[in-house]
Amino acid sequence: MIRANENYSKLKSSYLFADIAKRVNEHQKKNPEAIIIRMGIGDVTMALAPAVIKGFHEGVDEMAGDATFRGYGPEQGYAFLREKIAKNDFQDQGADISADEIFISDGAKCDTGNFQELFAQDIKVALPDPVYPAYLDTNVMAGRTGRYEDGRYSGIFYMDCLKENQFFPELPDEKVDLIYLCSPNNPTGSTMTKNELALWVSYARENRALILFDAAYESFIRDNELPRTIYEIEGAKEVAVEFRSFSKTAGFTGTRCGFTVVPKECMIFNTKGEKISLHALWNRRHSTKFNGVSYPVQKAAEAVYSKEGKVQIRQQIDYYLNNADIISKTIASLGFDYVGGKNSPYIWIDGADRDSWDFFDLLLTKAGVVCTPGAGFGRCGQNYIRISAFNSLENVTLAMERLKKALT
């Protein structure tokens, strides 16, 4: 009898976006004239930059001629892209990462989800709360948790990120083995300083733990004091993997390309405590279960690092950051506490004692604005909402005018 992986049955059904859609539809039905502004989902809205489009078309053109056609490429990605990433995103930042430590993939969601496969089933996993749901769900599917009760899975070490600790995950008071960190953070928009990251790198080195560092929103960092990669921290190469994405950097949410950095020094252990190369393990996984990213997509990603590409990409991020600034100022003027909105496209707003779904309903019904209720990201999000800056300036301006009217 073919039996199921019963860990899937532990998964809490993901009703978040379905629930949001239901409430939005009901509101629209009652108010057919209402023009609803969606600031919930973290999806880019601007077209791909001209330099990227040019690179993309050129890649397609190469596929049109027998002499320039590309069949199977290297599963790890083409050297032309890996080398540009290594230089621009790491070496130029003072982080000594080489091209063969970079694995091109179809996105950070896939990589952050798949990476846990490399580890034993009974390791202790530490996750921030609130959290990007894919980190948690993929560990549930792998059988690393017990049942879901009272908003949490047993077996997981949750790191509360609240106002009291500036939304910074504190070092655990027990031993953990695998630590998920995300900065600039989704959903809170908070950022970790070099000192904060260094604490975690020290913890990992002392406890033979591993950090999975999600830096998908790195391109939003404008504060030069903030680290742009975990490898700016001394010793991080031995204990950290970094996930990056072109999704938010260059509007690739529908184009699909990202990458993961696995330094060759990074070692994990077998039950005897002997060292195992994490780079070799991920390479085996990547070449067995993945077959490389579409060649024209890799050409499009390469164009992000061209002279024109860099200028155009920066203008796009500036545009979203200006939106974030407008949102933050409005929220502040209305008397709400918030975090994010700087070095990040997200604004995480404290509803004071309001339940996040009540707050969601208030914005929807009074202002026709859709946000994401914080409860969807974990128990610590219960009294928060997330607003995303990915939108047109016109929509953001209109939405903020409506919020001012509705909430004063």
Place this chain on the structure above:
Amino acid sequence: MIRANENYSKLKSSYLFADIAKRVNEHQKKNPEAIIIRMGIGDVTMALAPAVIKGFHEGVDEMAGDATFRGYGPEQGYAFLREKIAKNDFQDQGADISADEIFISDGAKCDTGNFQELFAQDIKVALPDPVYPAYLDTNVMAGRTGRYEDGRYSGIFYMDCLKENQFFPELPDEKVDLIYLCSPNNPTGSTMTKNELALWVSYARENRALILFDAAYESFIRDNELPRTIYEIEGAKEVAVEFRSFSKTAGFTGTRCGFTVVPKECMIFNTKGEKISLHALWNRRHSTKFNGVSYPVQKAAEAVYSKEGKVQIRQQIDYYLNNADIISKTIASLGFDYVGGKNSPYIWIDGADRDSWDFFDLLLTKAGVVCTPGAGFGRCGQNYIRISAFNSLENVTLAMERLKKALT
């Protein structure tokens, strides 16, 4: 301490293509003038068809304007593509498959590798020998095998495919739960008839087993008596998943798109024997660990089903099938037994008592032709080699002339 998934350590290192490369390089060094013809790897050589290129460019153009730009798409794929697949590949064949039973992915290698995640760890897996290595390796990584000894992993039920049984996997004499079948077969090029497939569907229904049916080479079928999909077999929808790919159909090995069919009637079981929807499980996996295929790639795949696209794709397959025919006839004229070469791009050649690596060396050194030694696909491939028809007609003609000289 962060510990590894130690099942990875059971994996036999995959030296096959590295060994081939090494022997080819040595031969080239000794014979710097030699023009080596590579007929080993199953990778397409012809450019994407004009209709596909047109669809691809149009998709890229849409990404260039804010009004037509696409961000995150449905993880399962766009309806425009799923509907065309359902109609052309299934409904027109008399197989009642609907668009929402089709999951678009970045290729059949990924899907055949990932699908085993949905099952309990202690199920009994049945695999043909010879076999496409990804089926086996992903089950090893998941912990479904014991050690590798004498060319085989303990815990796997191997189905010998040899001349004695016309390379057809016979029904097992013990209960198995998960069955991998591939037709037209890689590496043997053999095809399963409706009656043969029907035997397996009956077995699965009687034993509550599941068939994972890999039909990546379906487009090479020209014999109208052969089934083009397992869903032509009565009752298959309850016990079979089908994997398809645009890689060999339309030259997408470097473009990356495929799909998996999971019928809604298909049920697996929990430990209590209660039914669980496989469609719901795969949907959960696909939406948690995957984020959809690049929009322009889906537009390119859609063009495969346009009027011009169908004609152009058929011409490409005809071209490769003509190569296969030339190879088969040459092999036969040289007195070798073989299978495949019809309804398939592969020719599986019996070296009689020759070891497959000896046979490989003979072709390389005497004819400057690279094949794949059968031993790389399993113990039953020990005395065989695989020749691939993916090449230019010129190369194939030249290679066959050389073989005739070398082997007579």
